[in-house]
Amino acid sequence: xxxxxxxxxxxxxxxxxxxxxxxxxxxxxxxxxxxxxxxxxxxxxxxxxxxxxxxxxxxxxxxxxxxxxxxxxxxxxxxxxxxxxxxxxxxxxxxxxxxxxxxxxxxxxxxxxxxxxxxxxxxxxxxxxxxxxxxxxxxxxxxxxxxxxxxxxxxxxxxxxxxxxxxxxxxxxxxxxxxxxxxxxxxxxxxxxxxxx
Numbered sequence: 001x002x003x004x005x006x007x008x009x010x011x012x013x014x015x016x017x018x019x020x021x022x023x024x025x026x027x028x029x030x031x032x033x034x035x036x037x038x039x040x041x042x043x044x045x046x047x048x049x050x051x052x053x054x055x056x057x058x059x060x061x062x063x064x065x066x067x068x069x070x071x072x073x074x075x076x077x078x079x080x081x082x083x084x085x086x087x088x089x090x091x092x093x094x095x096x097x098x099x100x101x102x103x104x105x106x107x108x109x110x111x112x113x114x115x116x117x118x119x120x121x122x123x124x125x126x127x128x129x130x131x132x133x134x135x136x137x138x139x140x141x142x143x144x145x146x147x148x149x150x151x152x153x154x155x156x157x158x159x160x161x162x163x164x165x166x167x168x169x170x171x172x173x174x175x176x177x178x179x180x181x182x183x184x185x186x187x188x189x190x191x192x193x194x195x196x197x
Contacts, residue, residue: 004081011068011085015092015109018099019060020045023053033102037192040096041104043139047194058108064089065112079117083167086113090171094178105178107143110171114150121153137193140182147175 020040024032028049033040036048042061046054068089072082090110096103115122125146132142151168158164176183185191 003075004077004084007068007072007075007077007085008088010071011088012092013097014064014068015089015094016096016098016103017060017064017092018096018103019064020053020057020104021096021099023057024049027053039104040099040102042108043194047192061093061104061108062112062115064093065109065114066116067112069113069116073116080161080163080167083113083117083164086110086117087167087171087174089113090174094174106175107147110147110175113171118150118154118157121150121157124149124153133194137195138186138191139194140179140191141186144175144179144183147172 018040020032020042023045024030032045032048036044038044042054042058045057065086068085069082072085077085090106090113092103093106093109094103095101111122111125114125128149129142129146132145133139136142151165151172154161154165154168182191
């Protein structure tokens, strides 16, 4: 229990590394949270700062998720407990202690968690994301449906792992909450597209 508690705290602190905020401040002298969608994530970094910034922020945020899961597994945690550490990293990304508790929306870090837990599930997420974004140009919709596909994937891939399913659902609900404004704009037809038409 002590080890799990320490790793959950570690996961939160790793997730709290505000990649987009620090990158924008160091290299562009701005607070990314005051521009574009005002979100401290890869998509807004891409829109506001360009492709290089978007790719760097995306990769580091993904690595945060991968790193905490691999650390948990290396120290002997099973998938369920490792998932808890991953969720802590996502919460850290959303509410980073190092950036005034104003973070991103958690997609990239969540993908890193999924990739470390189940590469096949991660591949499905990527395929769904790319297909949705290709046809709709809505990154938020692709991200949410990609995350949802992992939830469905696990219902069939691990039908007896009830707690793991619960964790998948919990992660998806967190992402739904962080994208609530995007969902409202999608319903109204005012959501930003990328690339813009």
